Amino acid sequence: MARIELRGLAHSYSAHPRSPDDYALKPMQHVWEDGGAYALLGPSGCGKTTLLNIISGLLIPSEGTVLFDDRDVTRLPPQQRNIAQVFQFPVIYDTMTVFDNLAFPLRNRRVAEREVRARVDEVADMLELTADLGRRARGLTADQKQKISLGRGLVRSDVAAILFDEPLTVIDPQLKWLLRRKLKQIHDRFKLSLIYVTHDQNEALTFAQQVAVMFDGRVMQLGTPQQLFEVPAHTFVGYFIGSPGMNFLPCRFEGGAAMVDDIRIPLGRPSWTTRRTAAFRWRSASGRSIWASGRPSPTARCPPKSPWSRISATSRSSPPASAATSSRPSSTRTPPSRSSAAGSPSPPTAPGSTPTEGWWHDGEVPWITAPPTTGPGSWSYRSS
């Protein structure tokens, strides 16, 4: 297993990139620790697959270097990088038995047959494939075949990293959690370096210790699931992590409070992190309007009791599609606002033009974030 470093890495598919728009991956700098479980999460077109292909060697970046344990591998093809890969769809030999499929990557490298048997048995045991070892792969279900693919990725103990490209897409929803658990268990036990690409937040947050949330060729934030949810570094992360995402309300900043229209939301006594973040964002946003944002709270539909502030708004279900080709959240003037009522399946407030009310708990410290201005490359990115 290896420590992976991306040094000044950027990629453009065009030969003579002129503007940031021409870059599928904007310049980035990352160190991913040996034995860590990392996920690359983002909507389609965000650059996560480009990044994975650069790490695996399928793609040579136009700028920067990729280092495995301080060794420059930027221009090495995948087979010389000592990595294992698992793809979206099973890549196995139908005519071979399950055993031979699992043994294939080892026999290919002329590993002694005794060791092959030991490793295959171990991996089969982890994935609960032992009973099927003698069967031909042909008759198996898609789920089982994908399990074999996972097994083939895991069978070599000497790889620098194992790369997964949306490996659970074909798995039945009821079985997904079992495989997520397996992968997590395997990681806990063997401390493998894993890089996992997905557009599914559930998968990324469940699986990984560190998640890189990507948008428009940038890593918007690299953090633990808890950090992404509780301390989003950017409006995009607040929007993208969580279902529904964060609410954003335009506000002014006045004497230690956020003013949404004429409602004063006191910032209370923010924790050190909150204060730092608020200050940072306030500085970067001086002279412009800012946003107050909060998570849809389970109590947001409760009857008004102090200390709740009423925020009346026109409820919109979503930003107009015309505002963006990708799911850019906040380029609309009327931000979507959602509340959630935990445990109560009463019909939701009808979206549309009807004015509705939301309640903001006064004790809740809002996030103060700078608004993303429209146009590509305008996301203010904080690298730490």
Place this chain on the structure above:
Amino acid sequence: MTLVLDKISRVVGGETHLHDLSLKLEPGSLNVLFGPTLAGKTSLMRVMAGLDRPSSGQVLWQGQDVTGQSVRQRNVAMVYQQFVNYPSFTVHDNIASPLKLAGLPKAEIDRKVRETAAIMHIDGLLKRLPAELSGGQQQRTAIARALVKDAGLLLLDEPLVNLDYKLREELRAEMREIFKRRRSIVVYATTEPLEALMLGGTITVLHEGRMLQTGPTVQVYHSPASLRVGQVFSDPPLNQVDGVVDGGGVLLAGTVRVPAAGHLADLPHGRYRFGVRANHLSVFRAHDDDIPVPGTVELAEISGSETFIHVHGPGIAWVVQQQGVHTLALGEPVTAWVNARRLFAFGSDGKLVAAPPRPRLGMAAE
């Protein structure tokens, strides 16, 4: 415009796809067809549309037998899972296509296309080709084409299933409002409980081609007629545990004592299967009368806003839905707190015997 399905069955190659289904769909109603994959949702829709003929039974449209009539002769629009658009037509011409076929005057076509595109928030994209659109915008176009026809019967077969979750979130929230303004019968197939609840209306729960239950969606959610309905109409599936009602109350999994109060008070002594939804369990104690159930963490799945904690203990394999992001290690000891007020009781035949009282609005966070 009323659609009646009378004792519909469909057998294909000796396999029963639909078994003796009877349904009445009222004009302007929103009907959710609900069930897991292969439950018969698509088969039933195809019969409604006239794409397939039932093996037996009748389809009545406004009292008239249309069983043998093909889809072309019927007043139907359909949206599929895959985004079906004409690749060489612009968004405008895609939406306009059914109107052109109907021979409407150009000015009227243009007006209707713009109106419908505005509802679907794609009015800024009318000159684009499908290939230049995101998946969400492509499906918006397909839905707009179905809406613009103003058909008496609008069928949507899991229209959001191929979208990523953020796009699904957006469109799902709009659906209800879009359907509300229509006079047509809307039939919407889904496998997702949350989607069904957001749509509301009337639900028909299908399983292996049979109808398990039908009624107002929210009511069916609160009173699933059987364990199977409870299971499929909960996400994650309804947690279950064996229990015995005796003189001392309820004994769950042979070890956990729970008072037989409230809706459980009148249960005759005997064996039951109890159910509790994941969002009614917690790893924190919320009420004085919560009962601890010991277990270990099998996995903590993080959905973004919530953590789904798989808890295994003697006689239980439950999922606890906890607000917020929590990090728990595999194998860590954990307590699941359960409350008797939240328990469903099912008889040995799987039929519902007692359901928890419905929460009142405003008590949601309780």
